[in-house]
Amino acid sequence: MLEGIRIIEIEGLGPAPFAAMMLAELGADVIVVHRRTPSDTPRAPGPNLLDRGKRSIALDLKDTDDAKALRALLATADGLIEGFRPGVMERLGFGPEAVHAIRPALVYGRMTGWGQTGPRAHQAGHDLNYIALSGALWGASPPGQPPFTPPTLLGDIGGGALYLVIGMLAGLIRARATGKGTVVDAAIVDGSAHMQALALSLLAPGTPLPPRGKGLLDGPYWSRTYACADGRFISVQCLEPRFHATFLKLLDLEKDPDFAAQFDPESWPHATARLETLFSSRPRDHWAKLFEGTDACVAPVLDPEESAEDPHMSARQTWSRAHGRLEPRAAPRFDNAPPPEPPAPPARGAHSAEILAELGLKPRS
Numbered sequence: 001m002l003e004g005i006r007i008i009e010i011e012g013l014g015p016a017p018f019a020a021m022m023l024a025e026l027g028a029d030v031i032v033v034h035r036r037t038p039s040d041t042p043r044a045p046g047p048n049l050l051d052r053g054k055r056s057i058a059l060d061l062k063d064t065d066d067a068k069a070l071r072a073l074l075a076t077a078d079g080l081i082e083g084f085r086p087g088v089m090e091r092l093g094f095g096p097e098a099v100h101a102i103r104p105a106l107v108y109g110r111m112t113g114w115g116q117t118g119p120r121a122h123q124a125g126h127d128l129n130y131i132a133l134s135g136a137l138w139g140a141s142p143p144g145q146p147p148f149t150p151p152t153l154l155g156d157i158g159g160g161a162l163y164l165v166i167g168m169l170a171g172l173i174r175a176r177a178t179g180k181g182t183v184v185d186a187a188i189v190d191g192s193a194h195m196q197a198l199a200l201s202l203l204a205p206g207t208p209l210p211p212r213g214k215g216l217l218d219g220p221y222w223s224r225t226y227a228c229a230d231g232r233f234i235s236v237q238c239l240e241p242r243f244h245a246t247f248l249k250l251l252d253l254e255k256d257p258d259f260a261a262q263f264d265p266e267s268w269p270h271a272t273a274r275l276e277t278l279f280s281s282r283p284r285d286h287w288a289k290l291f292e293g294t295d296a297c298v299a300p301v302l303d304p305e306e307s308a309e310d311p312h313m314s315a316r317q318t319w320s321r322a323h324g325r326l327e328p329r330a331a332p333r334f335d336n337a338p339p340p341e342p343p344a345p346p347a348r349g350a351h352s353a354e355i356l357a358e359l360g361l362k363p364r365s
Helices: 015-025 064-074 096-102 127-134 153-178 188-194 241-250 265-279 284-291 304-309 311-315 352-358
Strands: 006-010 029-034 055-058 079-082 107-112 182-187 223-227 233-237 298-300
Touching: 006 015, 006 064, 015 029, 015 079, 015 107, 015 153, 029 064, 055 352, 064 096, 079 153, 096 107, 107 153, 127 153, 127 188, 153 182, 153 188, 182 188, 223 265, 233 284, 241 284, 284 298, 304 311
Parallel strands: 006 029, 006 079, 029 055, 079 107, 107 182
Antiparallel strands: 223 233, 233 298
């Protein structure tokens, strides 16, 4: 889909390389500019999974010759992605103004947690901090329990990387039409706040935000997970009355008065306690089998290894065991194109000589 598009990624952490990986999986020629020596940030040894599908060149941007190589590379590029705090790329001589002087049509993608402006712009932070400030963490647990979400998924990936990808694609379309580049300010606080529009759409205008545990998606007995006898979990979210009726029928509870008022928050705590006792009486797979193939909106909570073996996930070829480890295949899908096996991520600087030769530059000894 993006064949003929070249994206330069300046090595960073988390959402920026994830966004660049997605663009590579969509067919862009993504060249990641790795540091000559790795940073001391803890991560798995060896090539980075998020570099799969990219080419790698190792440069020291404070070195005169290496900076010249990056300028030559940017002259051939359609986009750039960086994930530093505001001002870092400017100090290196590669801020938007300098880069647009080299390539006016380039789309300059900036990935941060707090954004390029605002009182917190220069502060450190991580996924959990960003979604806490944006409001996205607020409903992330049952009432009375500390909010927590799956690490990186809501903030770094949902509110960060995916919004950067959308911004890059929009900028590329505009650049193709006008020849004019743009700067994409993708901030996790903005994206994770924007993601809440769907949940907030459930409230009528002027309606106050309900307390934690009283909303349609964070409080009802029919919208939560339950522990089973084997210590594993089952998820339930039968919001619509017809699905709720199916759920109760399969549990032989359709005539039970404790479950008659589906949308009455005052009835939820007692109904929840009843279901906690019920689900804890049998192992997870018993319940999964009971609800299998129905519209009760119930599914087992699987870890990634279990997910890879699930019949539905297996049929969709969602997971791969490429390169000796479990990896997700690319998403989304396109017609007549089954998801390919993930390519191996390159070693740091693996394509340095090749890329420099393309630019007419000599590799450094």
